[in-house]
Amino acid sequence: DINKLWEQDKAHFVHPFTDFSVFHEEGCDIITESRGEYVFDGKGNQYLDGIAGLWCVNIGHGRREMGQVMAEQAERMAYYSPFNNLSNVPATQLAAKLAELAPANLNHVFYSCGGSVANDTTIRIIHYYFNQLGKQDKKIIISRDNGYHGTTYVSATLTGIECNNWGFDTAHQFVHHVKEANCYRRPEGMSEAEYCDYLVEDFENSIRELGGEEKVAAFIAEPIMGAGGVLVAPEGYHRRMYDICKKYGMLYISDEVVTAFGRLGHFFASEDVFGIQPDIINCAKGLTSGYIPLGATLLSDEIYEVISKPQRDGAVFSTGYTYSGHPVACAAALKNIEIMERENICGNVREVGPYLEQQLATLKDLPIVGDVRGSHFMMCIESVADKETKALLPLEANVGKRIAEQCQKRGLIVRPIAHLNVLSPPLIWTRDTVDQVVGILRQSILATVESLIE
Ligand code: PLP
Secondary structure (H helix, E strand, C coil): CHHHHHHHHHHHCCCCCCCHHHHHHHCCCCEEEEEECEEEECCCCEEEECCHHHHCCCCCECCHHHHHHHHHHHHHHCCCCCCCCCCCHHHHHHHHHHHHHCCCCEEEEEEECCHHHHHHHHHHHHHHHHHHCCCCCCCEEEEECCCCCCCCHHHHHHCCCHHHHCCCCCCHHHEEEECCCCCCCCCCCCCHHHHHHHHHHHHHHHHHHCCHHHCEEEEEECCCECCCCCECCCCCHHHHHHHHHHHCCCEEEEECCCCCCCCCCCCCHHHHCCCCCCCEEEECHHHCCCCCCCEEEEEEHHHHHHHCCCCHHHCCCCCCCCCCCCHHHHHHHHHHHHHHHHCCHHHHHHHHHHHHHHHHHHHHHCCCEEEEEEECCEEEEEECCECCCCECCCHHHCHHHHHHHHHHHCCEECEEECCEEEECCCCCCCHHHHHHHHHHHHHHHHHHHHHHHC
């Protein structure tokens, strides 16, 4: 019975990213089933899933063949050690498949269990790599304000969303943040091209101030910033940041935890959308479409060559997890990729994505919609009090949450982040779904405007 479940949930399940004062008062919706574009709660309500779970259920919900492939692998061989001279079939096949799909320089895969751990592991690998090259002082990682890279100890430090670290300690000794690229809120009077110059210069100045090539090891960035507000950087930004990295002998890490596996219409966005071949790409989420946890760090040939050589001082590449390359998770990822290729899911995103962008942009005529931005199946609406000045509504107005609640009443789940509402749907949405969604959003935003006036 759903009421008993809710009592048990409240008593025992410590939810992540939760305001417990609200949670204890309002409770939560327990999602009991999901199919295709929809999820269902235990009270008989059906919702269109506008967030693909949490930017991850890319192939849509309830695919029988995903369940089958995991059950078959669990029966055949659920788990065995991946260390040293042991391996398993799905992990090997998936590594080869990822090398085939990724940019040509990335042919080596290190597995973890999610995005935070993939990013954390990456920093360990980078430090190990420079140690092996005899560059023990090259440790600093540059990340960006409002970037989101996870919440394990080091990945939380890379994360530049301030409120995510309120009350927590961080590993700030070797992490530095530079300005994010926020075109909507760029300094007044600057063109987008000038803004790009300004950000790139700021980045290079920071590298110099931090000690330059001797000290700075790497830069990490999401191709499009997700949780930080779906921020699309100005044209040419990533290429120029990449070039600066190369000038200072730094590694470029692309955090594709959200953008990989189709969200922007390609398996990987770094090269196909932004024209760069990073030294490392991290992915998770869409890798299995969220059917089971899995993270992967894709390493360049150059990095692999250094970390796999006989080591200085007898060091051994001692990092990894019991579940690195878990057979059931890797089997799920292989099936997920097979489905994506068979159904040309990236093609659907390239076809329907621009329509979603276009239709969402029509909401800009509403009184509180300041900005509609994003790309393909990664979109966001920013609400403001004043469109001219871009002034925000007071935090207590909870505008994002109000809009999300209005949407939910009308059968659509969107994600509120402060004054933003994010859409990151399953990649199977059609034009009809888009029309339905934009209709619901329009009514919900109008209802919110009315409730704000009251
Ligand atoms: N990196 C990015 C860009 C993300 O959006 C996320 C999660 O939303 C993470 C890393 C962390 O992934 P996980 O929650 O699987 O640890």
